[in-house]
Amino acid sequence: xxxxxxxxxxxxxxxxxxxxxxxxxxxxxxxxxxxxxxxxxxxxxxxxxxxxxxxxxxxxxxxxxxxxxxxxxxxxxxxxxxxxxxxxxxxxxxxxxxxxxxxxxxxxxxxxxxxxxxxxxxxxxxxxxxxxxxxxxxxxxxxxxxxxxxxxxxxxxxxxxxxxxxxxxxxxxxxxxxxxxxxxxxxxxxxxxxxxxxxxxxxxxxxxxxxxxxxxxxxxxxxxxxxxxxxxxxxxxxxxxxxxxxxxxxxxxxxxxxxxxxxxxxxxxxx
Amino acid sequence: xxxxxxxxxxxxxxxxxxxxxxxxxxxxxxxxxxxxxxxxxxxxxxxxxxxxxxxxxxxxxxxxxxxxxxxxxxxxxxxxxxxxxxxxxxxxxxxxxxxxxxxxxxxxxxxxxxxxxxxxxxxxxxxxxxxxxxxxxxxxxxxxxxxxxxxxxxxxxxxxxxxxxxxxxxxxxxxxxxxxxxxxxxxxxxxxxxxxxxxxxxxxxxxxxxxxxxxxxxxxxxxxxxxxxxxxxxxxxxxxxxxxxxxxxxxxxxxxxxxxxxxxxxxxxxxxxxxxxxxxxxxxxxxxxxxxxxxxxxxxxxxxxxxxxxxxxxxxxxxxxxxxxxxxxxxxxxxxxxxxxxxxxxx
Numbered sequence: 101x102x103x104x105x106x107x108x109x110x111x112x113x114x115x116x117x118x119x120x121x122x123x124x125x126x127x128x129x130x131x132x133x134x135x136x137x138x139x140x141x142x143x144x145x146x147x148x149x150x151x152x153x154x155x156x157x158x159x160x161x162x163x164x165x166x167x168x169x170x171x172x173x174x175x176x177x178x179x180x181x182x183x184x185x186x187x188x189x190x191x192x193x194x195x196x197x198x199x200x201x202x203x204x205x206x207x208x209x210x211x212x213x214x215x216x217x218x219x220x221x222x223x224x225x226x227x228x229x230x231x232x233x234x235x236x237x238x239x240x241x242x243x244x245x246x247x248x249x250x251x252x253x254x255x256x257x258x259x260x261x262x263x264x265x266x267x268x269x270x271x272x273x274x275x276x277x278x279x280x281x282x283x284x285x286x287x288x289x290x291x292x293x294x295x296x297x298x299x300x301x302x303x304x305x306x307x308x309x310x311x312x313x314x315x316x317x318x319x320x321x322x323x324x325x326x327x328x329x330x331x332x333x334x335x336x337x338x339x340x341x342x343x344x345x346x347x348x349x350x351x352x353x354x355x356x357x358x359x360x361x362x363x364x365x366x367x368x369x370x371x
Numbered sequence: 372x373x374x375x376x377x378x379x380x381x382x383x384x385x386x387x388x389x390x391x392x393x394x395x396x397x398x399x400x401x402x403x404x405x406x407x408x409x410x411x412x413x414x415x416x417x418x419x420x421x422x423x424x425x426x427x428x429x430x431x432x433x434x435x436x437x438x439x440x441x442x443x444x445x446x447x448x449x450x451x452x453x454x455x456x457x458x459x460x461x462x463x464x465x466x467x468x469x470x471x472x473x474x475x476x477x478x479x480x481x482x483x484x485x486x487x488x489x490x491x492x493x494x495x496x497x498x499x500x501x502x503x504x505x506x507x508x509x510x511x512x513x514x515x516x517x518x519x520x521x522x523x524x525x526x527x528x529x530x531x532x533x534x535x536x537x538x539x540x541x542x543x544x545x546x547x548x549x550x551x552x553x554x555x556x557x558x559x560x561x562x563x564x565x566x567x568x569x570x571x572x573x574x575x576x577x578x579x580x581x582x583x584x585x586x587x588x589x590x591x592x593x594x595x596x597x598x599x600x601x602x603x604x605x606x607x608x609x610x611x612x613x614x615x616x617x618x619x620x621x622x623x624x625x626x627x628x629x630x631x632x633x634x635x636x637x638x639x640x641x642x643x644x645x646x647x648x649x650x651x652x653x654x655x656x657x658x659x660x661x662x663x664x665x666x667x668x669x670x671x672x673x674x675x676x677x678x679x680x681x682x683x684x685x686x687x688x689x690x691x692x693x694x695x696x697x698x699x700x701x702x703x704x705x706x707x708x709x710x711x712x713x714x715x716x717x718x
Contacts, residue, residue, distance in 0.1 A: 114469055122710070140476045145381045148539050152692040155699075162703030169710050182471045186377040189540050197541035212541055219377045219539060226376035227471035234468045242468065252399035254411060259461045261415020266422055266465065273423030280427070290437070295429040296568025299440065302427075303420060303569060304576055310416035317412065363691025 112267065114178070114231070117170060118238030124168045124342075129237050129245035131339035135346045136233045142350045143225045148215045149201060153357040154225065160346065161228040168236040175235070179227045183220065190219035239263050257325065269306060276302060373466070373481050374530050376474025380537035387533070388479030394487060395460055398453040410454050417446060418458045422465075431561055438561050443485055444519050445566045447494035449573075451584050455494070459486040484529035493522035499585070506585060508574055512567040519563030520556065527555035 118125070124132070139160055146154055165172060194212035202209040234242070240260060247256040276298060284290055314322075376384075402410060421442040428437040442462070447455040460482045466472040473481045501514035531547045534540050542550075574581055 111469060137475060140376060140474065141381050141384075144376060144379060144384065144476060144539075148541075152689070152695075155692045155695045158696065158699040159702060162699045163706060166703045166706030167710060169707075178471065182375075185373070186375040189375075189378055189534065189542065192546075193541040196543060196546070215539070215541060222539070223375065223377035226474045226476070230376075230468055230471045230475050233475075239465070239468065252396050254399035254403050255395050255457055255461070258411055258415045258418070258457055259464065261412050262418035262458075262461045262465065263415075265416045265419035269416070269419040269423040270426060273426035277427045290428070290430045292429045292432060292564065292568070295427070295565060296572045299424050299427060299565075300569050300572030300576065302423060303573060306416055306420045306423070307413070307577075307580065310413045313416065314412045357691075359691030359695045361691065362694050363689065366690055 110178075111270070113174065114234055115239065115267075117235040118241075120169055122168050122236075124164060124236045126333075127342055128333040128335050128339045129241040130248060130335060131343045132233060132237050133242060133245045133249075135343050136229050138347050138350055139229050140226050142354045143222055143229075145354070146218070146222075148218060149211055151214060151218050151221060152359040152363075153353070154218070154221050156353045156358045157225050157350070159349075161225070161232055164232050164236060168232070170232065170235050175228065175231055178231050179224060182227050183223050186219055186223040187216075190216040193219070253325065272305070273302065373463075373473040374477040374484065374533055376477045378534050378537060378539050379474075379477045379480060380539060381476070383533050383537045384476035384479060386479075387483050388476070391460065391479040391482035391486070394456060394482070398456045401453040402457065410450065414450060414454050414458045415461070417449065418462050418465075421446070421458075421462050429565070438558075438565075440565050440569070441485075441558075441562050443489035444493060444498070444515065444522055444562070445569060447490045448498065448515070448566070448570055449580065449584065452490045452494055456486045456490040459490065480529070480533050484526040484533075488525040488529070489518075489522040492525060493518040497521055502585065504585070506574065506578075506581060508571050511570055511574060511581075515567040515570055516560065516563030519566055520559035523555045523559035523562060524552060527551040 139157070143154060143157055161175075164170075165175060193216045194210055197212035197215060198210045200208045201211045201214055237245075240263060243251075243256050243259045243263070247253065280290070280294075280298065402414075421440070424442065425439045428439050430436070431438050443455075443459050446458050449455070450458060463473065463478060463481050463485060467474055467478050467481070498514045498518040501517065502510050528548070528551075531544065531551050534542065535544045535547065540547075570581070
């Protein structure tokens with residue numbers, strides 16, 4: 101039961117983080133969306149055996165978490181949840197890819213292990229970028245940014261509806277699940293038999309709610325567009341600086357293997 | 372199953388982004404043209420419903436594990452293809468952002484695998500055909516189960532093809548297919564049964580909801596030409612990406628092509644094409660020839676010498692990598708200190 105409530109509250113907390121007021125929260129959302137996309141593309145464009153060159157990219161989540169005043173433990177927990185899938189596929193690499201790429205003493209390191217670790221690093225970097233984007237921007241602002249970047253309006257309106265009702269309805273789903281759990285003994289009663297009518301009722305209530313909402317909106321002059329009351333943000337000098345700064349850093353880090361150069365200073369094997 | 376950013380390459384992710392975005396534009400235009408404005412709030416609220424329904428688990432008989440509703444096919448049955456695709460796409464977007472489930476670049480792949488197949492293949496060509504004009508409960512149950520299985524088989528095949536074409540995972544096509552398809556057969560049956568249960572409940576309580584969608588003639592009205600054109604473009608895009616990567620990733624794709632065609636070598640003309648594409652790839656990649664030579668180590672000897680040469684650079688890589696991590700952490704901690712030391716500045 102705690103697990104049900106937990107996943108819901110967890111969801112809500114990420115949304116609340118977007119309400120903070122820090123310099124990165126105040127930036128126009130387009131700059132943040134495009135920078136995050138650029139970050140993701142740079143990270144996944146690395147060769148499959150690359151690890152060291154990807155590590156400097158950690159600077160982006162680290163700096164944003166710090167300036168955005170985001171709780172480190174919470175973000176880490178969210179990332180740990182999503183890693184297993186990528187890792188599960190990644191763990192097949194050592195089985196299929198056994199060419200020796202590196203030797204440490206007499207220990208042969210297969211290419212598969214290197215690419216498996218590479219997948220892990222990719223997963224951490226890309227997942228943290230996505231979660232931090234929501235935590236410093238907020239979902240409505242991301243929709244707004246995408247709409248300004250030419251996403252169809254119908255889809256944008258629909259996304260905003262989804263977001264507005266997700267908390268109301270998830271709350272209802274959690275209550276339904278809790279009520280059922282309180283009336284069951286162990287695993288009895290949690291089976292598939294009553295699932296249909298339980299979810300069906302939820303669906304009917306949802307459907308009727310949607311009809312009422314639509315009536316109410318028509319009565320208030322809804323004509324297919326949601327007007328946001330958020331302050332209008334514009335793409336100014338701060339945004340330009342943020343985007344150009346980060347993106348040029350990403351490109352530099354993509355072109356030059358910074359850790360290799362740094363390590364070379366110490367071991368004296370600079371090319 | 373969601374495709375993950377960590378497994379996708381920029382070209383595959385980008386191609387599917389274009390395909391998914393194109394489908395979104397097409398579906399938005401359709402929903403708009405039909406002037407079904409009642410549907411837009413309904414779509415949003417039903418998208419939220421999918422999350423709510425996922426809070427309610429059930430135990431799967433005979434396995435003891437628990438599952439929840441996926442919802443793609445259910446949305447297609449309730450809303451029709453175009454509206455359902457938009458709703459599924461928005462659900463996936465929330466999952467990608469709030470749960471990092473999949474990720475930003477893999478979002479296009481996921482919209483394609485979990486949206487296009489249930490909404491544009493399984494629903495119109497299987498569910499609707501099996502149910503017919505006048506729905507009966509028994510037929511609806513069978514149709515939902517078969518349609519869910521087909522949608523999930525296509526979806527998991529999509530994940531396999533995208534993963535193999537990306538070349539980040541070393542899993543060969545055949546092994547991956549043998550791993551994924553049976554698992555998704557099971558998942559498909561469960562999804563189908565659950566969808567059937569909900570659909571038959573709705574049919575008993577409010578048959579008008581289901582009938583109004585079935586009476587619509589979306590496929591009759593949908594111009595077959597543009598549908599064909601869309602599929603053609605998708606095929607060319609995907610085929611282009613796959614062949615592009617076949618040149619770079621011979622151990623994965625060409626191996627499976629050899630298995631399928633029965634010959635290890637593709638015809639001569641194909642080779643020329645590959646060379647051209649490889650050339651293009653060389654030109655467009657940000658840093659050509661930067662990648663570690665993966666195909667070099669076919670013979671033991673060359674692998675040995677190559678690795679011996681690499682030990683020096685690896686060592687500096689490890690030292691440098693550790694230093695980088697320390698530096699990143701220190702910068703983060705330093706900025707954090709400053710942010711919390713001057714809260715008024717942050718306000």
